Amino acid sequence: MSKKQPAKDHLYSVGTTASLRWAGAKGKVAHVEVATYADPTITIQGEKRGCIEFPVSDIRWMRAGKEFGRTTHWRTVIARERGSDIVFDGSWSGDYPDLVLHIAEEMEALGRFDRVQRGLRGWENLAHLLIFGGICLMLLYAPYDTWRLYGADWKPGAYAIWGGFALLPLIGLIYVVGTWWRWYRPRRVRDWEDLERVLV
Known part of the structure; x- marks a missing residue:
């Protein structure tokens, strides 16, 4: 399988969504770090305040979708074992594709690529x-x-x-x-x- 390599190493910026704000990441922009350790971890830091952190192993499934009724509306939902769903909105940032691919890459490394999905909720x-x-x-x-x-x-x-x-x-x-x-x-x-x- 060929795959597109992320343009950045670890840090990405995306626009916040209601799910991120409810989980505590405040501000218009969220900075997302995908840290590759023995247990890869995702850290979401709100532009104003708030931080969400969870291991990639906590992801039950990740679903990337595209809303064709709107020309620039992409969305990825991450369902977690412990905690509410996290939603990334791709209409805010060019970092979005690389972020999703990086998370999928870490899921593949954990043997969980079968939990990567596409479609809407x-x-x-x-x-x-x-x-x-x-x-x-x-x-x-x-x-x-x-x-x-x-x-x-x-x-x-x-x-x-x-x-x-x-x-x-x-x-x-x-x-x-x-x-x-x-x-x-x-x-x-x-x-x-x-x-x-x-x-x-």
């Missing part, structure tokens, strides 16, 4: 399916219901018109499900290239 990808998929299904139902009620009285040209109306939401539904399957659903990354696709 459960409620987010479910909301994507329910909202956008539901809209497409509603738009698809309208031509069907019209055909069921009035189709017997249609002239031949009407079938082509309503068939066209039905085709558009059907294509939209296929696109929504395909986007969810490719980008949003939580799954293990296959390799380093698979992880890098959601970091750029």
Whole structure:
């Protein structure tokens, strides 16, 4: 497996998120150190005050995702064995891809690369399916219901018109499900290239 090498050795800067502020790291920027020891440790220092520290071995899983509805919105969630989830928002800093790759590198060294995932959180990808998929299904139902009620009285040209109306939401539904399957659903990354696709 080939992998992109982190541009910096240990220290990275990212924007703070609500989860970091709730955990005690205050300020607009958080400085994250990934220290490589016998037990690799992640230290998150708030720009104003507050510090969060936990070993890489405490990570249950790390999930990197990309929100395609917004052009520059990347997010990585770190679920910990002891403590609340930590979220890094990649829209704030160019350090973000290197930070995620560095943490994944340390997880691989501990034999835990199978815990590196890609996709969005459960409620987010479910909301994507329910909202956008539901809209497409509603738009698809309208031509069907019209055909069921009035189709017997249609002239031949009407079938082509309503068939066209039905085709558009059907294509939209296929696109929504395909986007969810490719980008949003939580799954293990296959390799380093698979992880890098959601970091750029």
